[in-house]
Amino acid sequence: MSDILLVAEQLYRHYGRVSAVQELSFSLARGQILGLLGPNGAGKSTTLRMLAGLLVPSAGRVWLLGEDLQQAPPRLRAALGYLPEQPPLYPELRVAEYLAFCARLRGLRGAAVAAAVARVCEQCGLSTVVQRVIGQLSRGYQQRVGIAQAIIHEPAVVILDEPTVGLDPVQIQEIRNLITALSARHALILSTHILPEAQALCSQVLIIKAGRAVLSETRAGLAARLHTDSLLLGLRRPPPLALLQAVPGVSAVAWLDAQRLRVQHRPDAHLAETLVAAAVAGDWGLFELIPEQRSLEHIFVALAGDDTLPGAD
Numbered sequence: 001m002s003d004i005l006l007v008a009e010q011l012y013r014h015y016g017r018v019s020a021v022q023e024l025s026f027s028l029a030r031g032q033i034l035g036l037l038g039p040n041g042a043g044k045s046t047t048l049r050m051l052a053g054l055l056v057p058s059a060g061r062v063w064l065l066g067e068d069l070q071q072a073p074p075r076l077r078a079a080l081g082y083l084p085e086q087p088p089l090y091p092e093l094r095v096a097e098y099l100a101f102c103a104r105l106r107g108l109r110g111a112a113v114a115a116a117v118a119r120v121c122e123q124c125g126l127s128t129v130v131q132r133v134i135g136q137l138s139r140g141y142q143q144r145v146g147i148a149q150a151i152i153h154e155p156a157v158v159i160l161d162e163p164t165v166g167l168d169p170v171q172i173q174e175i176r177n178l179i180t181a182l183s184a185r186h187a188l189i190l191s192t193h194i195l196p197e198a199q200a201l202c203s204q205v206l207i208i209k210a211g212r213a214v215l216s217e218t219r220a221g222l223a224a225r226l227h228t229d230s231l232l233l234g235l236r237r238p239p240p241l242a243l244l245q246a247v248p249g250v251s252a253v254a255w256l257d258a259q260r261l262r263v264q265h266r267p268d269a270h271l272a273e274t275l276v277a278a279a280v281a282g283d284w285g286l287f288e289l290i291p292e293q294r295s296l297e298h299i300f301v302a303l304a305g306d307d308t309l310p311g312a313d
Contacts, residue, residue: 008024011024012024033203051080057070116154147163229266
């Protein structure tokens with residue numbers, strides 16, 4: 001049996017004359033976390049609503065477990081869990097009451113309801129607040145309740161739209177840890193504006209701009225894109241630049257400040273060892289030697305810029 005759980009095939013979505021999503025295709029396998037990134041108005045939320053079966057594509061198809069989502073019977077739609085950007089919570093209900101209600105909506109009955117509530121409360125760290133009123137919980141705990149309702153029926157695919165928005169740093173880390181733990185049992189799609197979050201969590205990244213994919217990379221492919229052929233070099237007693245430029249493998253040298261330099265090298269050069277040996281022999285006072293890395297933010301800005309699309313996101 002294939003591990004591919006969800007496939008988006010040439011998705012389009014039009015709002016009048018505005019094309020919110022165009023020619024969008026990708027697949028999601030069991031155990032993967034797909035990060036969906038893009039500037040405001042890029043079509044992220046529209047894409048997520050189509051994947052969740054809440055919005056019919058203008059063209060194209062979503063395949064869930066090998067079947068067309070739009071033609072799927074209710075039993076197949078149960079393979080999806082969805083947390084929109086605004087969690088669908090009832091603030092007047094207690095956590096246990098709300099989750100039991102969600103379980104019944106998903107078709108669970110009898111003892112299976114209580115078992116499901118206990119399971120997701122354990123998974124999402126809600127056991128200590130299970131009898132608390134949702135409206136009295138912190139934003140972080142409310143997000144946990146939102147995630148709990150999305151997984152209470154043990155779906156194969158979980159879609160999370162901005163699950164850490166508005167949280168403090170401690171709450172963000174807790175939700176990230178939860179998402180990582182969930183990936184052992186589910187395939188996840190994560191929409192986020194926090195680029196380090198995507199870089200840290202996601203096994204695959206999809207960047208869209210004006211509804212079109214401009215980058216689709218695995219974690220390994222992204223790591224290769226983030227690599228650079230340069231080193232950051234710190235020297236307390238730096239030699240003349242001409243001496244550094246004469247080191248075998250060096251292609252360019254530029255000052256960053258009085259004691260730090262950027263040293264570019266040929267892709268095939270193993271420069272770190274050579275520079276260490278030269279620094280020791282020349283008594284340059286080496287105190288720093290760091291491979292320079294791009295961030296996902298650099299790639300995002302280069303590909304997506306700050307363009308926005310008029311209309312729905």
